[in-house]
Amino acid sequence: MAGKITVLDPRGQPSGVFGRRSSGDNPGTILSPRVRPVDSREAMEKLQMADRLDTLEGKLIYLVDVGFPGSKEFLEEVAEWFKENMPTVKVVYRQKRFDPYSDDPQLWEEIHAAGGDGVIIGVGG
Numbered sequence: 001m002a003g004k005i006t007v008l009d010p011r012g013q014p015s016g017v018f019g020r021r022s023s024g025d026n027p028g029t030i031l032s033p034r035v036r037p038v039d040s041r042e043a044m045e046k047l048q049m050a051d052r053l054d055t056l057e058g059k060l061i062y063l064v065d066v067g068f069p070g071s072k073e074f075l076e077e078v079a080e081w082f083k084e085n086m087p088t089v090k091v092v093y094r095q096k097r098f099d100p101y102s103d104d105p106q107l108w109e110e111i112h113a114a115g116g117d118g119v120i121i122g123v124g125g
Contacts, residue, residue, distance in 0.1 A: 056089050059117035063093045064107070066100040068124040075122040092116075 053059060061082070063075040075093055082089045092114075096104045100123070111119060 053118060056086060056118070058088045060090045060092065060115060062111050062116045062119045063091055064119055064121045065093070065095040066121060066123055067096060068100055068122075070124040071122040074124065075120070078120060078122070 063078055065071040065075055072095070079091045079093060082091050094107060094110070096107055098104060
């Protein structure tokens, strides 16, 4: 594979073949900072999940496809499950813009403005 290198995650596990080599001082540097998370472990440990809803009945739930293969099909199945098993739950499908590792502030604002009660993020199926 000319021009490509194998990238190791911080624990040394192969995480795939990405990008191109930098032509600067460190030719092994990957140029895209969005390929892997860059937060420190300490910063991530401070993050907390949102509180769990008491019920999904009558709630507005967004199904967000981040772009991984199989995400759309998986979320279509989730939507069908809600339709058949919890018909009072309104689901809205949206595909996140950009790549799976990038933020999409416009989408999060849409969900907030619409009064979304929850989000299911589909990463593949």
